[in-house]
Amino acid sequence: MPFLEAVRLALHTIRVQKLKSFFTLLGVMIGVMFLIAVVSIVEGMSDYVENDFAAKIIGVNTFDVRRWPNFNPNEDDEDWRELLRRPRLYETEARLVRETLSADFKTAIVSENFIYANAPGVRPRMVQAIATEAAYFDIKKFNLTQGRAFAPQEVVSGSRVLVIGDEIAKYYFANLDPLGRELRIAGQPYTVIGVIEPQGSVFGFSLDRMAIAPYTSALGRALRPRGDIEYITVQGPTREVLMDGMEAVRAAMRGFRRLTPGRADNFALETSDAALSFFDGIRSKMVLFGTALPGIGLVVGALVIMNIMLVAVAERTREIGIRKALGARRKDIIRQFLIEAATLSVVGAAIGAALGVAMSQTIAALTPLPASVAPWSIVAALIVGAGVGIVAGLYPASRAARLDPIAALRQE
Amino acid sequence: MSQHLEEEVPLSTTAERKIIVDQAGAAPSKEWVIVTRGVKREYDMGGEIVRALRGVDIAVRRNEYVAIMGPSGSGKSTLMNIIGCLDTPNEGEYWLNGQLVSTMKDDELARVRNKEIGFVFQTFNLLPRATALANVELPLVYAGISSNERRERAMEALEAVQLGERVHHRPNELSGGQRQRVAIARALVNRPSILLADEPTGNLDSKTSEEIMRVFEGLAETGQTVIMVTHEPDIAAHARRVVVLRDGTIESDERREVFTEKLGLTL
Known part of the structure; x- marks a missing residue:
């Protein structure tokens, strides 16, 4: 299955089932949103501490x-x-x-x-x-x-x-x-x-x-x-x-x-x-707690995606049978479902990243906390999203790949 | 199809087939597309052993048009699955186009299915969300063929079944006969050694069935090896040779004239 076709299929599924997709992706979305917000605030604070704070409070040299x-x-x-x-x-x-x-x-x-x-x-x-x-x-x-x-x-x-x-x-x-x-x-x-x-x-x-x-x-x-x-x-x-x-x-x-x-x-x-160095200490603690909590969101998101993918495998048993009959190997089937899970999750992560940027801007505007959105954190969020999807998709995909083509074709 | 036309498709004789089948362990010569030797298949149905095939010997020469018949429970589905490389026998040899398939693993079987076999199913088995063109392209996708060539070959295959106008339709926008013709185009697009049809007319009315049979007829005439599994004698009578299974063994294997005469069918 060509890569783009699998991506298109996944996007089509999202479009057709908006509400279901929203709930599916909620975990990843919230996880990534808070991840971006926390990283932005921590980054903003350390920029601030390095450039402004140290000079203002203690002085240069x-x-x-x-x-x-x-x-x-x-x-x-x-x-x-x-x-x-x-x-x-x-x-x-x-x-x-x-x-x-x-x-x-x-x-x-x-x-x-x-x-x-x-x-x-x-x-x-x-x-x-x-x-x-x-x-x-x-x-x-x-x-x-x-x-x-x-x-x-x-x-x-x-x-x-x-x-x-x-x-x-x-x-x-x-x-x-x-x-x-x-x-x-x-x-x-x-x-x-x-x-x-x-x-x-x-x-x-x-x-x-x-x-x-x-x-x-x-x-x-x-x-x-x-x-x-x-x-x-x-x-x-x-x-x-x-x-x-x-x-x-x-x-x-x-x-x-x-x-x-x-x-x-x-x-x-x-x-x-x-x-x-004192602020480095604070910062490492903030990063630890600030990422551990959204991390839980990502785990929940991964479980939901895994569940949805298991449902998808069950619903599409016949399709898997057809593909196998036409010559799809195990790795072809695994790839198809992994790409689909990763696409779902990346879409969630992208929405989460946008919300996270908005959230950190809001925090920066409404509170004294500084925030600066690091471009790498958005790239990282999308990679994390893809990773969550792939991890969540592994088990459903391998189940799909192991289906017996005869039994799969017989399914109504 | 690209193969050259022949005056009259030669039928293998019983004697020729016996020679091939008796040479256990030896790779048959290239002209023999399908050779099974003592194929047995048993299932464990919750402790009870079901012996679906009890030693089946079949030899099919290239360009033959063979129907496999039998009542339900005769083992014809099991035989079709084995011939179609969806399943492997517990015992015996199966040679497909010179390759010993009976000992192959999953992914090798997938490769053989992709290259050597074109499936046509009773329920068409098209992907519902994909267009006719995308459905026909599917075997080429798994063969690793570039998208331009895929598109070209799929278009050709659809034109060959007179569906050149409907390539962008989805299966639910096509009639039963059209769907089955899409399935035939898909089966042939990768130029397989055999076209393997499982009750190809089972879901079609008699007029459409005739139309599909004419497509098969035409393919057989151009030299395509066709194996058709059916339980309907009048459909089986379209083939040149009819193999009848009963209780997991071959009951008869004869020219269609003999078969139709025995049943009193008229052609």
Whole structure:
């Protein structure tokens, strides 16, 4: 039986029995639809994490010196106790880091947390309060739409000056010029001197709710009442130089903390790679669960197709007998039914793929989850569809091929 | 058909046939299309052994037109299945066109059916969803012939049975006689050694039956070997030679003149 003729026959069957075909293909359709949607979202997220997120949150060619890692998957109680035993990070160590590194590096002390801020006539709201140094703006490449960033002198003097994100400016000072106005954070007043241009959002979490003041100001004490600092962020000119710098910092920190060679670091050096590998972990779990569930749909779809093919073999016993009498070998019969099952299933997969693309676009439009439909996932879906059909068709096809032609011809 | 016309189709004689049948194990010469030697076929019907054929010796020379007759239960269907390579004997030899078929496996039998045998069935057995042309092309599909040549040869075969105008009709758009002629075209399209017809007129009225018999007559005249299985003596009387089966053995094997005289039939 020529390939195209078998395909045409299968398509004809689908056309003639629309409702039955719809139910037959429902399993494969739903399976493929969710498969495409999940893969698209996972792909979209990893595109996002690689291109946007890592740069926005940690920065390019940057590492952080921290008490414990920020992106830390799979920690158990034991790890947790070890982390809590670690000494805090203080300004003296920031000075040490700075002295260790050449002038090519930029460093900034950073502490941050969400704290309520209020201004006259506006309901208090959480802002991302950041206490840092002047170099922070440079490292983060923040451009200002209004006013200016604070100067190193203001950090030395501990001035209560504040640079705010776009959303903060619009919320607290709607229709007003925010420059020179007062915003209270944790009860302390700060004077707004600059507004950062909009930064967008990461996974629906806005990056425009920052309120940045010198770490030496009251905000530093509000964020770190014990007088320590959260982390030191370091930016190098290139990746290679950065890695060398990181090892130099590690050695200096170990010396300062008197760690003998056998002991592990009691601080964390974290690059954007850590964030990426953390997300790789999340991603592999998402792919696993995201494909296991549609996988069940595909198994159900395969069983339904197998059932339909068994019915088709029973209904067409006489046809099989005729074909055998005219010289069809077993493999000819098997091929015919496999092509038919695969065609059915590929049609289901194609419809499922179209629905999956629509679904991921809808998700991308309605939720903060990013989605990008990978062309390979559509090709993969069609191959999976054909595979499901062939697997489901194997048993019915081999039953058809084993029919005795005499008995098959006698069937009414 | 491509074979050259002969003045008079020669009938094999009883003596000639006996010589061929008695040479057990030896491949018969090319002129003998069908040779069975001591063919036996038994079925196990739920513990009860049914002996459908109890040792059948038949020899058919190329170009013969033979009817196989017998009442139901005589074993003629079983014999037809074996001659048609749909079944193999439990015992005995079956040589078809110089090939020992009786020991062949499934796929070899399929190849032999495709190349050597053209089936015509009582119930036509056309594929209902396929056009006349597609039905006739089917044996060529399994012979692995290219689609252009398939189409050409199928058209030729349909024109030979005067159905050149109806090639794109489906079986349900054709009359019984036309359907049977499509089946004949399909049977002949791959130029088989034998045309094997199983009650070819069983589902047709007497006028159409006559028409189909005339087609067979014409084929026999052009040199096509025809084997026809039937239980109707007046249909069997169209053949040149009539083999009568009873209880799984050959009761008689004689020229049609002898057969019709015995039954008092007029031709």
